[in-house]
Amino acid sequence: MNRRDWFRLGAIGLKGLIGLVLAVPGAAYLLSPLRKRREDTTDFRRLARLGDLEIGRPRSFSIVDEQRDAWVTYPATPIGTVWLVRQPEGAEQPVLALSAECPHLACKIKLAGDGNGFVCPCHASNFTLDGSRVKAISPRGMDTLEVAPIDPNDPNAEVRVKFQRFRTGTEEKIPLA
Known part of the structure; x- marks a missing residue:
């Protein structure tokens, strides 16, 4: 091999090294959504303090979260609503949390006019304060x-709820993935 062949061989090696240096970060960028672990959206979310809730009087709270789609992160927007109903003393759980999505077609459930239950405005389904259906499609x-x-004795205790959605139109309560 003469000098010129060594120079060509060195140039080819240098080009390959430069190409590799540029290709690795590019490939890492393109594959990064696959490497990211999906964040658990079923974590408990703080909605209120126990002292903020009155016994038997429902209050609604919005669930706000960031949405992610591969490389894009969208700003925090409301993704759902939860009704919290404080239970009387001595109840097994001091607070009952109900999804505000109707199990029929996911319309937003509202508080009935008299405040003693819930109503779905889409098809006039009625529910009691514990979420049981009364007259419902x-x-x-x-x-x-x-x-x-x-702790039911601590008015400053945080009420934290695990928000999730369920399949509509079925008799069974099936969580959405």
């Missing part, structure tokens, strides 16, 4: 949500 009662353990 809905295939099941309102969906209950898991509430983190609360």
Whole structure:
């Protein structure tokens, strides 16, 4: 091999090295959504303090969260609503959390005019304060949500709820993935 061949071989090696240096970050960028672990959206969310709720009087709370789609992160927007109903003293759980999505077609459930129950304005389904259906097209009662353990004697105790959605139009309460 003469000098010129060594120079060509060195140039080819240098080009390959430069190409590799540029290709690795590009490939990492393109594959980054696959490497990201999906964040658990079923974490408990703080909605209120126990002292903010009155016994037997429902209050609605919006669930706000960021949405992610591969490389794009969208700003925090409302993704759902939860009704919280403080239970009388001595109840097994001090607070009942109900999804505000109707199990029939996911319309937003509102408080009835008299405040003693809930109503779905889409098809006039009625529910009691515990979420049971009274007069309803809905295939099941309102969906209950898991509430983190609360000390009923502490008015400053945080009410934390695990928000999730459920399949509509079915008699069974099936969580959406």
